[in-house]
Amino acid sequence: MAAEVVLGIDIGGTFTKIGLVDRGGSIxxxxxxxTRAYGTIExxxxxxxxxxxxxxxxxxxxxxxxxxGVGAPNGNYYEGTIEHAPNLxxxxxxxxxxxxxxxFHLPVLVTNDANAAALGxxxxxxxxxxxxxxxxxxxxxxxSGLVVNGEIVYGHDGFAGELGHVLxxxxxxxxxxxxxxxxxAYVSATGIKRTVYELLAEENMDSDFRKISFSExxxxxxxxxAEKGDPIASLAFERTGYLLGRALADTVAHISPSRIFxxxxxxxxGKWIIEPAKRSMEDHLMAIYRDKIDIVPSALLExxxxxxxxxxxxxxxxxxxxxx
Amino acid sequence: MAAEVVLGIDIGGTFTKIGLVDRGGSIxxxxxxxTRAYGTIExxxxxxxxxxxxxxxxxxxxxxxxxxGVGAPNGNYYEGTIEHAPNLxxxxxxxxxxxxxxxFHLPVLVTNDANAAALGxxxxxxxxxxxxxxxxxxxxxxxSGLVVNGEIVYGHDGFAGELGHVLxxxxxxxxxxxxxxxxxAYVSATGIKRTVYELLAEENMDSDFRKISFSExxxxxxxxxAEKGDPIASLAFERTGYLLGRALADTVAHISPSRIFxxxxxxxxGKWIIEPAKRSMEDHLMAIYRDKIDIVPSALLExxxxxxxxxxxxxxxxxxxxxx
Numbered sequence: 295m296a297a298e299v300v301l302g303i304d305i306g307g308t309f310t311k312i313g314l315v316d317r318g319g320s321i322x323x324x325x326x327x328x329t330r331a332y333g334t335i336e337x338x339x340x341x342x343x344x345x346x347x348x349x350x351x352x353x354x355x356x357x358x359x360x361x362x363g364v365g366a367p368n369g370n371y372y373e374g375t376i377e378h379a380p381n382l383x384x385x386x387x388x389x390x391x392x393x394x395x396x397x398f399h400l401p402v403l404v405t406n407d408a409n410a411a412a413l414g415x416x417x418x419x420x421x422x423x424x425x426x427x428x429x430x431x432x433x434x435x436x437x438s439g440l441v442v443n444g445e446i447v448y449g450h451d452g453f454a455g456e457l458g459h460v461l462x463x464x465x466x467x468x469x470x471x472x473x474x475x476x477x478x479a480y481v482s483a484t485g486i487k488r489t490v491y492e493l494l495a496e497e498n499m500d501s502d503f504r505k506i507s508f509s510e511x512x513x514x515x516x517x518x519x520a521e522k523g524d525p526i527a528s529l530a531f532e533r534t535g536y537l538l539g540r541a542l543a544d545t546v547a548h549i550s551p552s553r554i555f556x557x558x559x560x561x562x563x564g565k566w567i568i569e570p571a572k573r574s575m576e577d578h579l580m581a582i583y584r585d586k587i588d589i590v591p592s593a594l595l596e597x598x599x600x601x602x603x604x605x606x607x608x609x610x611x612x613x614x615x616x617x618x
Numbered sequence: 619m620a621a622e623v624v625l626g627i628d629i630g631g632t633f634t635k636i637g638l639v640d641r642g643g644s645i646x647x648x649x650x651x652x653t654r655a656y657g658t659i660e661x662x663x664x665x666x667x668x669x670x671x672x673x674x675x676x677x678x679x680x681x682x683x684x685x686x687g688v689g690a691p692n693g694n695y696y697e698g699t700i701e702h703a704p705n706l707x708x709x710x711x712x713x714x715x716x717x718x719x720x721x722f723h724l725p726v727l728v729t730n731d732a733n734a735a736a737l738g739x740x741x742x743x744x745x746x747x748x749x750x751x752x753x754x755x756x757x758x759x760x761x762s763g764l765v766v767n768g769e770i771v772y773g774h775d776g777f778a779g780e781l782g783h784v785l786x787x788x789x790x791x792x793x794x795x796x797x798x799x800x801x802x803a804y805v806s807a808t809g810i811k812r813t814v815y816e817l818l819a820e821e822n823m824d825s826d827f828r829k830i831s832f833s834e835x836x837x838x839x840x841x842x843x844a845e846k847g848d849p850i851a852s853l854a855f856e857r858t859g860y861l862l863g864r865a866l867a868d869t870v871a872h873i874s875p876s877r878i879f880x881x882x883x884x885x886x887x888g889k890w891i892i893e894p895a896k897r898s899m900e901d902h903l904m905a906i907y908r909d910k911i912d913i914v915p916s917a918l919l920e921x922x923x924x925x926x927x928x929x930x931x932x933x934x935x936x937x938x939x940x941x942x
Contacts, residue, residue, distance in 0.1 A: 377906075426774040440872065442766050442773075449766075449874020450750040451910065459904045460868040471904050544784040548764065548872045550773020580783045580795050582701075586775065 296356040297322065301346070301400075302605030304407065304598075305329060305366040307381030310338075312346065313598060314357060315605035319418030321598065323353055335384040335393060343397050361401040362394060363607030365410030365600050372452035374404055380470070403607040407431065407600055409446050409455060411592070412439025413610055414603030415555055419593035426551045428542075429592070430457065432560035432567075435470065436478035436485070442549055457545060458482070462537055481538045483513050483559050489530045490516060501526040517563040531563065535570025539589075542571065543578030546587060557592040557599060564591060620680040621646065625670070625724075626929030628731065628922075629653060629690040631705030634662075636670065637922060638681060639929035643742030645922065647677055659708040659717060667721050685725040686718060687931030689734030689924050696776035698728055704794070727931040731755065731924055733770050733779060735916070736763025737934055738927030739879055743917035751875045752866075753916070754781065756884035756891075759794065760802035760809070766873055781869060782806070786861055805862045807837045807883050813854045814840060825850040841887040855887065859894025863913075866895065867902030870911060881916040881923060888915060 299314040299322055310329045314322040327345050332338035350357065367379040374391030376382065394402040405413075412429035415421040421429075425444045431437040436458035440447040447454045458478030459471055466475025467488060479485055490503055490511065502519055503511070503526050520527035542554060560567060572589045579587075592599060623638040623646055634653045638646040651669050656662035674681070691703040698715030700706065718726040729737075736753035739745040745753075749768045755761040760782035764771040771778045782802030783795055790799025791812060803809055814827050814835065826843055827835070827850050844851035866878060884891060896913045903911075916923060 424774075426778075442771050443769055445767055447766050447873055450748075450876035451874055451907075453906050454750075454872065454874035456871045456904060456906075460871050461864060461902060473902070473904065540785060544868065545872065547780045547784050548778065548869065549771055550775055550778035552774035578785060578797070580780060580797065582777050582780075583775075 296358045298358045298360055300360050300605040300608040301362045302601040302603070303342070303362065303364045304410070304600035304604050305364065305369075305376075305382070306407075306600075307367070310342070311598065311601050312342070313601040313605065314359075315602055315609075317609055319602055321601065322355065322357070323349065324598065324601070325349060330383065333383055335388050335390070338384070339393055339397050359400060360612065361403070361608035362398060363410070363604040363609075364390070364394070364402065364404040365407040365604040365607075366390070366404055367406060369404040369406045369409075370452040371403065371405040371409070371446075371448050374402070376404065401608065401611075403611065405446070405448075405607060406437065406455075407603075408437030409439040409448075410603030410607065411437075411557055411599050412441055412446060412555075412603070413606035414594055414599045415557075415592055416441065417606040417609055418602050419555075419599075420590070421553070421555065424552055426549060428545060428549075428551045428554045430538075430542075430554065430556045430561075432482055432556060432558035434483050436482045440545075440549060441551070447549075457541065460541055460544065462541065477537065477541050481534055481541070481560075486513060486516060486530055486534045486560060487511050489533050490526060493526050493529050493533075497526065497529070499525050503527070513560045513563060517566060520563075520566050528566075531566040532570050534560075535567050535572075536574040538567070539571040539574025539576075540578050542575045542589070543583075546575070546579060546583050550583065552587065554587060554589045555592045556589065557595060561591050561595060620682040622682045622684055624684050624929040624932040625686045626925040626927070627666070627686060627688045628734070628924035628928055629688065629693075629700075629706070630731075630924075631691070634666070635922065635925050636666070637925040637929065638683075639926055639933075641933055643926055645925065646679065646681070647673065648922065648925070649673060654707065657707055659712050659714070662708070663717055663721050683724060684936065685727070685932035686722060687734070687928040687933075688714070688718070688726065688728040689731040689928040689931075690714070690728055691730060693728040693730045693733075694776040695727065695729040695733070695770075695772050698726070700728065725932065725935075727935065729770070729772075729931060730761065730779075731927075732761030733763040733772075734927030734931065735761075735881055735923050736765055736770060736879075736927070737930035738918055738923045739916055740765060741930040741933055741937075742926050743879075743923070744914070745877070745879065748876055750873060752869060752873075752878045754862075754866075754878065754880045754885075756806055756880060756882035758807050760806045764869075764873060765875070771873075781865065784865055784868065786865065801861065801865050805858050805865070805884075810837060810840060810854055810858045810884060811835050813857050814850060817850045817853050817857075821850065821853070823849050827851070837884045837887060841890055844887075844890050852890075855890040856894045858884075859891050859896075860898040862891070863895040863898025863900075864902050866899045866913070867907075870899070870903060870907050874907065876911065878911060878913045879916045880913065881919060885915050885919060 467479035469476035791803035793800035
């Protein structure tokens, strides 16, 4: 019998990753195509289809494809659209699900990458069995997926869960979204870089960071220097964790999750970011919430959570159908 | 045929209000007993029962009582408890639902007063048909009930929705919860009073507030003076609305509600609080959320929303049972 699988697609600004994922979360086939090479959404979808068909012919195993789940920047679950995604060449409001279904003749669902990551954790990671949790993705920006009563929070318009844009400081750092003082301007790969250079301006101490340009720096370097005892690196993590924990205390006051997962390049810094975040969150929590909530790295930190999460969109829908 | 009703109970620090509420939201009988007169929870429940039995005998109409819904400070829906409520004489963790069911032999549900208000709006007010909305209660403190996917957000522990305790300013005003800088220390009946006196300290302008002591002042007086053109009164509303709107923008980034209702003494100030709040919320929202979300007074502002909401707990449960 052919193995039942779902096609998970993670659309990023540069590459689009795809994988065939079974209900247990095993990835049977993985590949990627360029996102940037296709100037129109129609050309991209045709290329995706051709690529997949070719690959399926080359694989010996036979699969039954049940549907296609897609994680994309500004993907809207309700509308089936990708709307004004700043990193994609396809402008405006794209009728993505309709175009995909016309090409593939399979059910297609789309959401944003952070919601997909939350679903991946729920179906295949350490959030199995949890009804109320939060996924924070610390990439170039800060994304989030909120789960309440076992369901992703999409909000009335499909755009809920933008914790990267809660306010940290009035008149604070300029954010890519057009506002100032947003959390992701402080807590993200870019945010912690900005904090390193803020500290180089404020403090006099020696630091290897004084030899590295802003453009060269990344979170991996900051973690390496923190491990070597660089004082600017540990101060940068301390400040970043403080603000993350402070913001998460407000999130707890909203939805009281039992656990908070973090994922992404900056999450790989592990204790350097998690310990100050946890300390600051506890300091900012009301008494009724204290000592109940863990901040932990995603169980899928080293796996392709974006593809798994995209596939989980379809698996979740099928689970709900059979259980309801 | 006897009319089917639910007993709604709103437990406040001083009085406990009760009412018999039908599915349409009509209150068939209303009364109150003292909360403070009973030093133990057992004595309070016995008195409540005796009072209700007596009243039911005196009313001509015959009722079928389907259940009892209760709104109480720190009421926990999952546990059926009232836990460490600061304004009540009964200390510790009270097994409230169990004690009530033993006395009344009817299904009993409890939640906090703000969640009850949200349910009241959902079943009997202007939130009918809305799946994602927020209820803010502006009394002595600031309470909130969040609704996501048509359900109250209780969180993993039953304590979700404490928007009164999100952070407004680091090292800000002392809050009753033991923290500093919480929203309710700025936005509530007490919060706006504190702002009036802050303004009397900061500004030199003449104002009728200079003749009123802190203890005498209440939101009604502030509204009256604002209507008379007192500059301190309008500044106080401006500042209070600014912070409410700023905080609500963060709430929108979490759950993207379609509407925000406000209720309570301060909500009666109407445009004085709503206009600056709406302006500030829009200023602080990401572009994708702008011009979509109303801030409006509760439709039940002049009615007994607390009793209606408490009764709605049971009616909602019955609705879900018959529809699921």
